[in-house]
Amino acid sequence: MSEDSGARWINCRAPEIVPSRERSMKPLVDLERACFGFRRRTILDDVSLTVERGESVAVVGPSGSGKSTLAAVVATLLRLQSGELRIDGQDVLALRSARLAAFRRATVGVIFQHAELVPTMTALENVALPALLDGADRATAEGRARRLLDEVQLSETDTPAGDLSGGEAQRVGIARALVNAPALVVADEPTASLDGPTKAVVADLLYSRLEAHGAGLLIVSHDVAVASRADRVLRLEGGRLTAQLAEVH
Numbered sequence: 001m002s003e004d005s006g007a008r009w010i011n012c013r014a015p016e017i018v019p020s021r022e023r024s025m026k027p028l029v030d031l032e033r034a035c036f037g038f039r040r041r042t043i044l045d046d047v048s049l050t051v052e053r054g055e056s057v058a059v060v061g062p063s064g065s066g067k068s069t070l071a072a073v074v075a076t077l078l079r080l081q082s083g084e085l086r087i088d089g090q091d092v093l094a095l096r097s098a099r100l101a102a103f104r105r106a107t108v109g110v111i112f113q114h115a116e117l118v119p120t121m122t123a124l125e126n127v128a129l130p131a132l133l134d135g136a137d138r139a140t141a142e143g144r145a146r147r148l149l150d151e152v153q154l155s156e157t158d159t160p161a162g163d164l165s166g167g168e169a170q171r172v173g174i175a176r177a178l179v180n181a182p183a184l185v186v187a188d189e190p191t192a193s194l195d196g197p198t199k200a201v202v203a204d205l206l207y208s209r210l211e212a213h214g215a216g217l218l219i220v221s222h223d224v225a226v227a228s229r230a231d232r233v234l235r236l237e238g239g240r241l242t243a244q245l246a247e248v249h
């Protein structure tokens with residue numbers, strides 16, 4: 001999803017950088033009274049959400065209810081039309097394109113349904129890329145990438161990403177999301193395109209690696225087994241976000 005697609009920019013304030021000590025006392029994600037629509041259709045209607053540091057929060061809901069839109073808003077890929085969003089204490093709506101991109105690279109890892117790797121680059125190059133873009137030198141970026149690929153149990157690091165199976169590609173996606181040691185990972189249907197046994201392996205790796213790295217997680221998933229492993233499960237329906245009280249479906 002591209003930044004600003006279909007959205008109108010309303011909040012226009014001067015950038016404010018919050019000191020890191022002050023940031024660490026605030027929720028990792030603090031979304032308040034968020035509204036977002038595509039053209040005339042309201043998708044998020046006064047939605048508030050917090051994710052604490054190291055916490056995992058799953059969002060479930062009917063198809064088309066706006067789960068991916070919410071994930072893209074929290075991943076700072078789409079801008080809210082009204083409301084507030086602070087991530088790691090930073091008012092992200094106050095940041096414009098270049099600074100927002102730099103903030104996102106350092107703070108938010110994103111995992112997509114189809115991994116979205118560069119097919120001609122190897123697994124190792126795909127994982128190292130965000131670190132290189134964030135200013136790491138090649139040896140450092142590749143060292144981090146190798147360690148993370150080892151963590152997700154991918155030994156064939158020189159295979160072009162286009163030749164990987166769906167499960168392998170998603171393991172690379174998890175490693176890539178973690179390469180800049182983000183405080184937050186946003187995962188949009190990370191297991192939806194995988195078969196049963198592979199889903200379980202990828203979900204295990206996702207939750208265990210995030211816990212090991214102390215990253216918070218916002219995960220959108222149709223999969224009961226995957227969503228119910230989160231610390232909290234929320235339901236998005238009719239533009240509103242509520243606690244999921246009954247069984248996830």
Ligand SMILES: Nc1ncnc2c1ncn2[C@@H]1O[C@H](COP(=O)(O)OP(=O)(O)OP(=O)(O)O)[C@@H](O)[C@H]1O
Nearest residue numbers: 005006038043061062063064065066067068069070
């Ligand atoms: N770029 C866009 N322009 C216009 N409408 C869009 C755009 N992206 C999504 N939508 C619409 O917004 C609504 C919410 O889409 P979204 O993908 O967020 O829902 P979802 O809950 O993730 O759905 P699913 O579970 O089927 O993936 C849908 O009706 C979709 O068609």
